[in-house]
Amino acid sequence: MSASAEVSAKIEKLTEIKKHSHPIVAVVVLFGGMFALLVAIGLSISFGAADIKLATVWTAVFQFDPDLTQHQIIREIRMPRVLGAAIVGSCFAVSGALMQGMTRNPLADSGLLGLNAGAAFMLALCFALLPGLPYMYLIMYSFLGAGLGVGIVYGVGSMSRGGLTPMRLVLAGAAVSALLGALSEGIALYFRIGQDLAFWYAGGVSGTKWVHLQIMSPWILVAMIGALILSRSITLLSLGEEVAIGLGQRTKTIKLVGMIIVLILAGAAVSVVGAVGFFGLIVPHLTRFLVGHDYRWIIPCSIVLGGLLVVLADLGARMINPPYETPIGALIALIGVPFFLYLARKGGKEL
């Protein structure tokens, strides 16, 4: 009698363990997302001003024939653009996820930490002082600018008594962003480069070339691997710094490495598409809603869903009013702003 009770208790415990250790939903989201991403990339490559069939996309990728114009279009224009969109989306999403976890701030986004503003400021300087600078250097400067923005925000935020709190970070971010934004505008007016900058701000992946992807990819690959390794520590940090320290985590190291990863990811992404906000905000929340709170799942799923969302947004941007392209930034803002307001209204408990 008691023995059978014991056995049934054991069985119950085993099923319990199964339930907790196999987040089926997360696996479904991850692999379903990957499949959807591949389909979306295929569709996006085949759709455009020149009508190309999906089958042609396939042969262009796997049996490339340089004499065919369609293959040329796919290889030289469509593919880098669509792949760029996917990569950029993943970068924004993962950097947003890392920031939200590390700062315990549900409204964290590369815009929050002065990153976008810093990059845009540096680009304005480049356009003004070094016109005609090759893209490869522009990316580097954008990178530097992003670092500058983050540096100032962290510097201002940590100067005060008690160190960096999430709230201080947000306030410093807003203030520094406003300042850098104003300076960029001043530069644009003074040097009459408003049009160049406006093109940049509007954001878009249409100008992505293979060379951009080549420059970005190694950085991004390393950063993504770093983010995956860091994922468990990010979960711990999201419980609060004191709790994380109590559990034996080296929080300072994790935050520093995390911040560098964010810098690389968001800096690279901004350098390609400009200051497209809200991806970094929306995707991690969406992912968290689907797969729960564990960053070991949030980060890989954010990579996939972030890529998917930007590829779809880019496709949408081209479909709304062909042959003209709607700025992808505007499209995202259209979805992003209401979402942001919704989050702000909810009071930010969902982290």
Add this chain to the structure above:
Amino acid sequence: MSAIKVDQVAIGYSNTLIIDDLSVSIPEKKITTIIGPNGCGKSTLLKAISRVLKTKRGAVYLDGRAIHQLETKEVAKKMAILPQSANAPGGLTVFELVSYGRFPHQSGFGSLKKEDYEYIYWAIDVTGLNEFKDRPVEALSGGQRQRVWIAMALAQDTEILILDEPTTYLDLAHQLDILLLLQRLNEEEGRTIVMVLHDLNHASRFSDYMIAMKNGKLVKEGTPEEVMTCPNLQLVFNIEARIATCPFSDNPICLSYQLCQKDR
């Protein structure tokens, strides 16, 4: 035998020192409570003991070794902390939160092993949270939430438990509930417990050892009988207290009090 030794420490933020030259010993396998008025440095001391804050001078010793020289994960296997304002991110279930207590015992990507599950289920069980284990933490009441955090600290399986005001915001019965749980952990399993409490009578009733602080200085340390005296309470809180004996536990309790005349 002392579990933790605080030796001539100075602790503070940037230029302000909150505690200067404080030395105190926390006895092993006992319940120690730190009391004192708001802003006296109780929490600051606790944060220094738990290595959340770095000491500017002096050192905290755990088992005779300076804590900042120890591998932080090794410290986490000996000492668990419950911060004053622990706040779980939304959507996290009780089980998930408690499972993070196993972090110091895991390596790599940290999938839970059989042993980890045993500790997690034990911690959930001993804190009376069985029926809530799959609920989101945010959906629980204040008292239940506090128990979840304690469960997480218990899952960490440490000899020492450090708790900063574990009973704040709880009603009378729930306060007692938490303190009785801590007492049981101390008596049955010999865990060393260090906490900050504001309720002097609770401190007296549940502690083996009390530390009274004021303005970052140690005013008095000793058994509740030694610390809970009229002169001491006047010194620490500036109150004129009437001390009686607790009918439940024979400890001194503060029956009632008023502010000292000269300071009014």
